[in-house]
Amino acid sequence: MLKGLVISPGFALGRVHCLRHIQLENFEASTVDPTELENEIQRFRSALELSRAEINQLLELPQIKSSLEISNIFQAHLTLIDDPDLQKEVTQRIRTLSQDVQSVVSSVIKDYSNFFRNLPDPQFQGKAIDIMDVGKRILKNCSKRQTRQKDLHDTSEGIIVCAEDLTPSELVSLDPSRLLGIAIEQGTPTSHASILARSMGIPALIQVEGLMQKAQDWSFAILDGNAGQIILNPDSSLREKYSRELESYKERQRRIFEVLAEPSITRDNVRILLKANIGQPSDVDSVIKNYADGVGLYRTEFAYLTRRTFPTENELSDCYNSVISKLENRSVVIRTIDIGGDKISHLMGNSLERNPELGWRAVRMAMDCEEIFCTQLRAILKAAGNAANNQVSILFPMISNISELRKVKGLLFREQESMIHAGIPVPERIRIGIMIEIPSAALLAEKFAREVDFFSIGSNDLVQYTLAVDRTNSKVSHLYQPANPAVIKLISEVVRVGRANNIEVSLCGEMAGDSRYVILLLGLGIRELSMNAVLIPNVKQIIRNVSCAEIDQLIEPVLNLDTSEEIEAVLGKINRKIGIQ
């Protein structure tokens, strides 16, 4: 049994199918006669043509066509194929090194991909995989060689694909009717293959250590996307147990999707808003598909993490407008840049801090880079000016004291005034909120309540800063306890202050979409949750099956417990009692 990180839940029972890559390193350079160099370049150009045609064909596949998110991945591949820098680099190297096209393409792709793979930010690591994906396609079309050892079409059985890593092209070229599960030895949660697996609803694990050494082709395996494990060669009793699990999981899923379009209301008629967290306009598809009540957190960092130049005011406002217009009247909370911590931007040059989580991050950085920050503020105001009244709110991350909030509000009002002066349509009043993700903000909630319209509890950071546990450090991950009594006390205080001052309070960290904590959060008085949109149906199903009055009674004793272990154990019991898996 091997452990991994769940990126898409569910169960799969089937035969292992190992996909082993032919490494790019395998292409030994060979010298080409100068008279042949132009022919090599022509082979490269033809390979680009062919690759372009193949991707255009993929874009016509129903499983790709039906999802904007997936089509975008392949559109990005087309952009890479047409990248003039890549073409220039390959042709130049063929000419100057007098080398064959395959070895040159292989080395250019390796260089490009290594550059991105070695950057600490997972978003960039995801780009490395895309480059590899496109590179292998071009290479295959230069060489007319197969890059995989075996074709999946050899079998008609359902399979669990095991691979060191998987590219989006490889994933979509697998027959979806036979693909039961995916286990990857490497991978990151934000990689495109992970996004794809999630949107295709295929149970998947990443970071399964030792997988490719232990997995044997055509042996039987069970992938448990709830416990985060893959069991290789299970005995018959485990197979029977998991067959039953799979059946009841399918039944639960069927019930969940039956109520997808129903309102998110508890049995005693309490409305719980379920909103979505997004990172880029293409995520809106999933927001709509999962009937989210709006966007509770638009993380706007992405536009700064993947670019070589700062985005302009118009580029940003176009981006925000596209989200707003697709959502029609649903509300959108746009968070200002939260770069820093684990989000490294090479534009900002923030990669070398000793304590990045406690360092130059979010509004701290934004205020030091006033021009960049104000460009974003103007873009948000502009987009809000085109939207319905109050549809757009602005959210400031990492606020740690009142003066900081007053300064960012001062900048916002200054920009707003100058835009009104210039005759640009902007709202006269925009709703302002802060992330409550630093204990000082939670403790001073009463004071903050006089200065803002809403609070958004960022439990990911609130846990990190309350318990002094780096959220990205696996060595201390056992101390990262969302149900620690200290965290619960802070959340409960923020909710109390919100109610007393008529301030909306939502929670938008990973806790919001985690079925283990839904009851706890409702018991603490939270009435708005924002999460990855794909998690909404499950949370909605829980909400429709519970009553707030009943939860209040069940949760009260939990609040007096001393340790997170005790709280988790009691929550587990309550969850099982009301049928939450």
Ligand code: PEP
């Ligand atoms: C949080 O801290 O809970 C949060 C939602 O923000 P991020 O994960 O972007 O820091």
Ligand code: MG
């Ligand atoms: Mg945060």
